[in-house]
Amino acid sequence: MFLFLCSVRKAVSLINGTDMGKFPRLLSRILQKLHLKAESNFSEEEEEKLQAAFSLEKQDLHLVLETISFILEQAVYHNLKPATLQQQLESIHLDQDKAEAFASAWAAAGQDTIEKFRQRILAPQKLETVGWQLNLQMAQSAQAKLKSPQAVLELGVSDEDSKNLKKVFVEFSHQELYEFYNKLETIQAQLDSLT
């Protein structure tokens, strides 16, 4: 499965050469942040510390980190069992202790990581927050003595490009809110019929 990477051989030998003591922690750290869309998992300082800890040059360190990320992403994609993962890694000549480290890190945090990937949304805009306010409108410029309840819904919609939360304010009267709720109930019925 991993054989088609030409740089795999170099990466494998680099990984085999790393210190076993710090390796499991590196694995679980990468696993934690795998689902985030950020380009690099580590900041500049962290990379320098890693370079020192594993006594690797900057380029070699990048290769090692990318290979580990790739291996784990493939494990997510195929929903591999820990044993299968270990087998595959040993077949590309990764040392047994390193392969075992992969397998145990995957066994510990694998399912959580898969779940986080499942929850990832591809759409440009996503609903993040829901806030609301219930007001009793007593009067307005066009009408006196109202006493009508009004609800204001504040929806926080995040934008993929600008990365800031757009607040959408919507006002409802009692009747309008009831109709909206009925539509949500229809959606819920559809969701229920899926399971």
Next chain:
Amino acid sequence: MAAAGKAAPLPSRDGDLGGGFLGARLPAAVGAMARSLRQLDRDTFRRLLAVTVSALEGNDCKDSVQRIAENADLSEQQLAVLISGMYTLLREALRLPLPTFKQEVFKEDLKDLRIPDDFIADFASIVFGNRRPVLEATTLKQANSLPRVKDFQWRVDVAISTSSLARALQPSILMLLKLSNGEAHRFEVPVAKFQELRYNIALILKEMNDLEKRSVLKIQD
């Protein structure tokens, strides 16, 4: 709102100081109009009233006003005073809901402004007559509020496979919310957020029901 709803008007009230349904201080436009009304003949008054009602319904009345100005013997200033006064008077009267606003009180207040009796009858027929629902509908349309939902479309998708998962099988909801101010928002809602939204809406509805039953709504107008 000094006298609206009370049986007897306040003892020492001067027309210029206001009181009654127009509030504690008489709007200047209404006062000026009341003084000019005495010189007006019934026909011109009726035509001006028709134009004012048309304006209240939201129509553009430039032509009609022009015609009245040509036929009657009124200067532009006098016309402005009369129409603005009538418009303000009718608009304030239409604000008050019918159950608590009695016709006699309205007529009494207008009498205090020394408006001629037959003109009072004409005003009353607008405010309490069967043209009123149309006027009320127009004011409701122009009312200010935060954007309301004009259209709500949704769909439920199930992601079978993605670039990161060969077998995802994850449902998701896409919503398109069109608001009354013309904005359209299309966004995806994760299932967990959807449950949160549904819970919150149900909570607001429950609170609204409680509010409507509480005694604060039984405040006497």
